[in-house]
Amino acid sequence: MKLTRLAVTLLATLCLLLAACGNPTAENKPSPISLNVFAAASLTEAFTEISTSYQQEHPNIHITYNFNGSQILVQQMQNGANADLFASADQRNMQKASSAGLVNKPEVFARNKLVVILPAANPSNIQTLKDLARAKTKIVVAAQAVPVGKYTLQVLDKLGKSPDYGTGYVEAVKKNIVSEEENVKAVVQKVQLGEADAGFVYSTDVTANVAQKLHTIDIPDNFNVIAEYPIAVTKTTQHSAEAQSFLDYILSDKGQSVLTKYRFLAPK
Amino acid sequence: MARAKPIRTIRPSLLTGFLIGVPAILFFLFLGIPLASLLFQQAPQRVWEELLQPDTLRALQLSLVTTTISTVLAVLLGLPIAYLLARTTFPGKRALETLVTMPTVLPPVVAGVALLLAFGRVGLIGRYLALFGITLPFTTVAVILAQFFIAAPFFINSARAGFAQLDTRYELAAYTLRATPLYTFLHVTLPLVRPALLSGIGLAWARSLGEFGATITFAGNFPGTTQTLPIAVYISSQIDLDKAIAIAVVLLAVSFGLLLALQLGQRKS
Numbered sequence: 330m331k332l333t334r335l336a337v338t339l340l341a342t343l344c345l346l347l348a349a350c351g352n353p354t355a356e357n358k359p360s361p362i363s364l365n366v367f368a369a370a371s372l373t374e375a376f377t378e379i380s381t382s383y384q385q386e387h388p389n390i391h392i393t394y395n396f397n398g399s400q401i402l403v404q405q406m407q408n409g410a411n412a413d414l415f416a417s418a419d420q421r422n423m424q425k426a427s428s429a430g431l432v433n434k435p436e437v438f439a440r441n442k443l444v445v446i447l448p449a450a451n452p453s454n455i456q457t458l459k460d461l462a463r464a465k466t467k468i469v470v471a472a473q474a475v476p477v478g479k480y481t482l483q484v485l486d487k488l489g490k491s492p493d494y495g496t497g498y499v500e501a502v503k504k505n506i507v508s509e510e511e512n513v514k515a516v517v518q519k520v521q522l523g524e525a526d527a528g529f530v531y532s533t534d535v536t537a538n539v540a541q542k543l544h545t546i547d548i549p550d551n552f553n554v555i556a557e558y559p560i561a562v563t564k565t566t567q568h569s570a571e572a573q574s575f576l577d578y579i580l581s582d583k584g585q586s587v588l589t590k591y592r593f594l595a596p597k
Numbered sequence: 598m599a600r601a602k603p604i605r606t607i608r609p610s611l612l613t614g615f616l617i618g619v620p621a622i623l624f625f626l627f628l629g630i631p632l633a634s635l636l637f638q639q640a641p642q643r644v645w646e647e648l649l650q651p652d653t654l655r656a657l658q659l660s661l662v663t664t665t666i667s668t669v670l671a672v673l674l675g676l677p678i679a680y681l682l683a684r685t686t687f688p689g690k691r692a693l694e695t696l697v698t699m700p701t702v703l704p705p706v707v708a709g710v711a712l713l714l715a716f717g718r719v720g721l722i723g724r725y726l727a728l729f730g731i732t733l734p735f736t737t738v739a740v741i742l743a744q745f746f747i748a749a750p751f752f753i754n755s756a757r758a759g760f761a762q763l764d765t766r767y768e769l770a771a772y773t774l775r776a777t778p779l780y781t782f783l784h785v786t787l788p789l790v791r792p793a794l795l796s797g798i799g800l801a802w803a804r805s806l807g808e809f810g811a812t813i814t815f816a817g818n819f820p821g822t823t824q825t826l827p828i829a830v831y832i833s834s835q836i837d838l839d840k841a842i843a844i845a846v847v848l849l850a851v852s853f854g855l856l857l858a859l860q861l862g863q864r865k866s
Contacts, residue, residue, distance in 0.1 A: 400836065401835060404835075404838065452718075469817065472818065472832050472835070474833070506819070507735040507819060508735050508818055509832070510813075510817065511835075518814075519734075519817065522713055522719065523717070523719040524713060524718050
């Protein structure tokens with residue numbers, strides 16, 4: 330009993346302490362403007378770095394991200410989520426947002442392409458794209474609803490049309506698919522943990538954090554799908570000038586150099 | 598077993614009626630309105646059509662099979678543990694009790710990662726299973742394990758509370774009549790804690806049916822093998838929200854039916 334009381338007291342003290350140290354910031358400054366940026370999950374690392382350098386130049390602007398699958402972000406905005414900027418991993422979802430009257434005119438700020446990733450240990454000894462068709466290879470892709478999942482199917486279609494690979498190859502690869510993940514990071518996770526032998530992801534998903542745990546096989550450009558990333562200021566924003574300024578920053582050399590660092594291709 | 602006398606209905610005074618009634622009404626509105634808005638979003642026709650879709654049927658079938666197995670496992674393995682925790686003292690018991698509750702605190706996705714790290718192909722235990730050609734991730738067995746991991750604590754805690762509240766004199770009386778411990782447990786103890794067991798089964802089963810995070814992390818998503826109803830709802834919500842809502846209504850209807858059946862079973866005793 331005594332022990333319980335002691336534990337409760339300790340916990341309560343801890344809570345109080347945490348609450349007390351919680352908010353020394355945000356005092357005695359002119360109330361900063363907060364921008365809510367809804368961005369595709371594949372932009373997580375690059376956008377986080379861009380906002381850090383942007384906020385150093387604009388200390389009065391605070392950027393909060395909501396990273397998720399583009400299709401989920403559109404849904405959240407349709408249901409009234411408070412967004413100032415929307416960056417999509419594909420044109421289709423930006424189109425959806427546009428036709429729902431959610432956003433202003435979008436601009437392409439980056440491009441991306443697909444690669445095949447393997448766990449560093451490479452237990453199935455996969456060396457080329459052809460090896461993906463070997464029986465019992467465990468392949469993980471993103472679900473068709475997710476942009477990268479749709480691109481994966483397009484890549485497979487293109488491979489199927491080439492005489493080097495053919496429809497038999499595509500069927501064998503599709504038979505090896507053991508899971509259709511809900512987003513691209515989940516594909517990376519499964520391969521990185523060694524549970525899957527191969528996965529289709531964006532080349533930008535091979536980030537510094539996971540690069541050592543993964544091998545990459547490039548997909549030749551003629552079979553690859555080049556994804557365009559559009560960004561737009563929302564129509565509901567209260568801070569259109571600030572939102573536009575952040576958008577311009579992303580398009581500027583500074584923003585672009587960060588995107589290149591994270592293996593994005595420059596917009597055409 | 599003697600039928601327990603129904604508790605005399607209490608006629609509340611105006612004040613207690615008010616104190617009970619107002620929060621109760623608010624609570625039921627808070628619970629009911631979101632559920633009702635799901636129901637009325639779609640015409641029953643649409644829900645019925647959705648139910649007949651092969652992929653929905655497959656997900657429903659998979660959900661029913663896996664949740665039944667995981668609940669049975671929870672009962673078989675959980676019952677002795679619950680009894681042990683309720684009736685005996687041993688060093689480290691408190692720690693064990695806390696451990697049993699941990700999966701309910703863990704965010705399900707983390708639980709899924711934990712299962713991968715343990716039973717995955719390169720996991721602590723999984724790497725040895727792999728030597729025998731057994732790999733669990735992306736299989737229906739993984740779905741069951743994820744549900745069991747998340748839901749078993751609900752059964753164990755409920756059963757433990759039942760055992761703990763039971764007056765040991767009933768069992769002692771049986772012993773004086775020369776009943777063996779096993780006979781006593783099966784014919785005296787279990788019937789007496791039946792309400793607690795049934796409510797535990799209901800909780801564990803419902804939690805398994807709704808399980809999403811640990812399942813998609815540990816077992817992935819593949820129609821027919823690992824795509825349960827909640828995962829089907831989530832995946833289709835990304836392209837077609839109407840379809841997702843229709844499947845969700847199927848999920849709600851199935852769970853409402855089964856939980857109601859359990860409630861009625863409880864009443865009977």
